Amino acid sequence: MRGEQELGISNSKNENPGEWYAEVVKKAEIADYSPVGGFIIVRPRGISLWESIRFHLDSWFRETGVENAYFPVLIPEKYLEREKEIIAGFDPEVAWVTHGGEEELGERLAVRPTSESIIAPFMARWVRSHRDLPLRLNQWCSVVRWEATETKPFFRTKEFLWQEGHTAHKNRDDAWAETIQRLDQYERLYREILAIPVLKGRKPEHDKFPGAETTSTVEALMPDGKSVQGGTSHYLGTTFSKAFEIGYVDENEENQLAHTTSWGLSWRAIGALIMTHSDDQGLVLPPAIAPEQIVIVPIWKSDKREEVMGYAREIQKALSEFRVELDDRDEKNPGFKFNEWELKGVPIRI
Amino acid sequence: MRGEQELGISNSKNENPGEWYAEVVKKAEIADYSPVGGFIIVRPRGISLWESIRFHLDSWFRETGVENAYFPVLIPEKYLEREKEIIAGFDPEVAWVTHGGEEELGERLAVRPTSESIIAPFMARWVRSHRDLPLRLNQWCSVVRWEATETKPFFRTKEFLWQEGHTAHKNRDDAWAETIQRLDQYERLYREILAIPVLKGRKPEHDKFPGAETTSTVEALMPDGKSVQGGTSHYLGTTFSKAFEIGYVDENEENQLAHTTSWGLSWRAIGALIMTHSDDQGLVLPPAIAPEQIVIVPIWKSDKREEVMGYAREIQKALSEFRVELDDRDEKNPGFKFNEWELKGVPIRI
Structure with missing residues (x-):
């Protein structure tokens, strides 16, 4: 019976939830730690959960007019600087590429921490007339943020997989409807696929994305009593369209500013999934997402x-x-x- | 009729194929140039082609025992150095991350140019017994290589999307069968989905991946008479398993070295697709892949x-x-x- 003891979970979810979580992730072969602090290796059982989340969300996005695209992983420093000028309080800690091959670059390049600053100029280029709206783009990619110090797989990692949606609309009403539609899709993912109840709400002023007029969120309550932000959908107003000149000619031949939104859900959903359902015998997966x-x-x-x-x-x-x-x-x-x-x-x- | 003239392709595929290609890519809304030289923005019509390629290949991989995983985008310099020590001649030009936030890192991190050096140590950890073999991992990701100077969307870009498969087997025969199986799947993709005939072959000594015993390839002939490497599948022998100690205990309780393979296909397939079928009226897509x-x-x-x-x-x-x-x-x-x-x-x- 020695094998069984080695295989089992030795920590208790109630008594030491942190160690218990790390043990479940490791022993159920979901993820491993990378040699670089704050990064993880996602094993096949882990990535299959993410692929399932992606499959469902992506099909709902498509049914509601979203198209996928792909923007570069490296973003010039002046693009991020421009974003910082626009939206006070936005100052992500990023990983900087300073050398390409043997040569020092003329300008530092950020490993994508989020893509507003590179997507917005292209939205401006692609939107001319009211007939080009709404424009709904999404990408599935990895992003790197240097903030996290204490690593916790899927909850706190310097690199994570996510989707980021960026849309432009004729007016406030359309953009607001978009914001809520995506929030509802996130809620649906948690309820129908992950079997986790979430509360929809609005972030207080001090906690919202600095560029947003409103940040809406789905929050899941964890067994330890903490609330986890499960996905956010931002109504950005005209903050970005002013700065990046995302404008259009309306039905009356007049120039108008677009109203934009952005919304994202990351692999933190996998963390919430493990934390919510699993127990002292190990991982527990809802049938909808179980490999x-x-x-x-x-x-x-x-x-x-x-x-x-x-x-x-x-x-x-x-x-x-x-x-x-x-x-x-x-x-x-x-x-x-x-x-x-x-x-x-x-x-x-x- | 002014709109029609603006819309049409002004270059000729026969007379100036380079300009013609760039114009088709741009006007059919496949891709745009990024502000950073050598990088491109892939628009929805372009990414839908890649998603279709991914869908087909991924399902064939799965049917034949491959599992997806995800390894970090940043790889420590000493890992790449170790790979260079093992396989003389391997010296990729990479993008180096030297700073995280405000701080200079103790060790430079490479933006993933390929993942052998980070995957192999984990394969070594996960393989113990002959029962753990074969181990077949694949990831869909972007990689960055600083070599390309003159940009050509999908053919020559510093960042590209690809899949990279890495497998370990008991012996030479199993690993060789794997190598050929993946090559056959690449051929199938070109023939059935992209409607492009390809030739299967073996790279000469001076042109193979330096770590490989054999590099096999599918090559597509372009209208300009040049051959394009459409995907490669490497039999790596025990080069990597020796260096990274990917070993196993066989049926007779004896220690053995695994034989490994790696294989990859990139978005260059989209370039070959455009180059092969399109004409002076614009893009031409085979039905199997047309959005x-x-x-x-x-x-x-x-x-x-x-x-x-x-x-x-x-x-x-x-x-x-x-x-x-x-x-x-x-x-x-x-x-x-x-x-x-x-x-x-x-x-x-x-």
């Missing part, structure tokens, strides 16, 4: 192996509308397998 | 608009198994619309 929904662990005596396996295969076939795994490993005993799949969060084990 | 397979351009006299549109909607419905766009814009005339959709590469226009 395997059902695992079959056959129990045989050596002379009955083929008979039992044949029956197990029939069950597997009968359940083929679900994601089913048949664990036919000879070298592990059924008890070990049950514990391992429980640790890894498979919802149904038979 | 819209069919566009319906209704032609009406003002009193017949509703009648014609009703009929057009019926056709759209009848064709609903395809990706159909109904162009109901009032402000453009049918001739303009036809030319625009031809420029944008929709295979069937009715």
Whole structure:
């Protein structure tokens, strides 16, 4: 039984939640620590959760007029400076590229901390007439922010995966409707896919994104009583369209400023997922997002192996509308397998 | 007719292919130039091509045992140095992060030029027994290489999107079979999805990846007579497993070295796609990858608009198994619309 003890979770969610969380992430093979502090390696079971989140959100975005694009990972310092001039209080700590090959660059390049400052000038170029609006762009990418000191996988990491949406609209009403639509989609993701109840709300003045008129948020309550920001959707008013000249000619041939929004959801959602459902036996995954929904662990005596396996295969076939795994490993005993799949969060084990 | 002239392609594919290519990319709204030389902005029509490539390749990878993962965008200099020690001749020009926020870092970090050096140590950690093999990891990400000077969207860019697969196997035969399987999948992508014939082959000694025992490649012949490397699959032998100690205990309890492979396909495939099929009227897309397979351009006299549109909607419905766009814009005339959709590469226009 030694293997089982090594495999199990030794920390308690109630007594030492920090250590418990780190242990679940590691032992359920979700993530590992990178050699660079604040960065993590996301293992296949972890990235499959992110791919599932991406699949659902992306399809809802598409159904509601969003198009994906890709903007460069490196952003010139003067672009970020320009953003800082526009929106007082915005001063992200970034990773700076100063050398390309052997040569020192004439201007420092930031590893993308967020992309407003590079996307906005192109939105200005692509929007001319009221017929070009609304313009709805999104990208799935990684961003780097140097703030985080104490690492916690998915909650506090210097690099994280996210999506960032950036849109332009004719007027306040359209932009506000966009802001709320995205917030509702984030709420839907938490409720339907992650099975986590969230509260929708508005950030207080001191806590909103400095460029925003309103920052709306979905907040999830964690077992330790802390609230986690699960995704934010900003109504930016005309702050960015003034600065970057995102304007359009309206139906009456008059020049107007666009109203813009931005909205983002990061892999922190995976952290909230683990924290909410998992327990002292390990990871617990809702069926909608579990890589395997059902695992079959056959129990045989050596002379009955083929008979039992044949029956197990029939069950597997009968359940083929679900994601089913048949664990036919000879070298592990059924008890070990049950514990391992429980640790890894498979919802149904038979 | 002024709009039509502005919209059209003014360069000739035969006479000045370079300018023609740049014009098609720009006017079909595939990509734009970034403010940083060598970087591009990929617009929605461009990224939808990449997403389609990703969708097909990714599903074939999965069917054949590959799991996705995600490794950090920043790699410590000593990791790259270690790779350089192992494989003479490998010296990528990289973008160096030297500062995080206000502080100078103790060690420079490279913006990922390829991930062998960060993935291999984790493969070594995750592989213990012959039962852990084969291990097949892949990631979809962007990489930065500072070599390119003269920019050509998708062909020569300092940043590009790609997938990189890294696998470990028990022996030479298994690793070689993996190498060829991935090469065959690249060939399939070119033939079935991009409708481009490719030749499979092996790189000569001076042109292979320095760490590889064999570099296999699919090559596409461009209209200008040049051959374009469409994807490469490397059999790495035990070069990396020796250096990074990727070893395993075999069935007889003996220690063995794993044999590894790596393989990658980048957004250069989009460049080859444009170069191969497009013409002096603009982009030409094969149906398998076209964002819209069919566009319906209704032609009406003002009193017949509703009648014609009703009929057009019926056709759209009848064709609903395809990706159909109904162009109901009032402000453009049918001739303009036809030319625009031809420029944008929709295979069937009715």
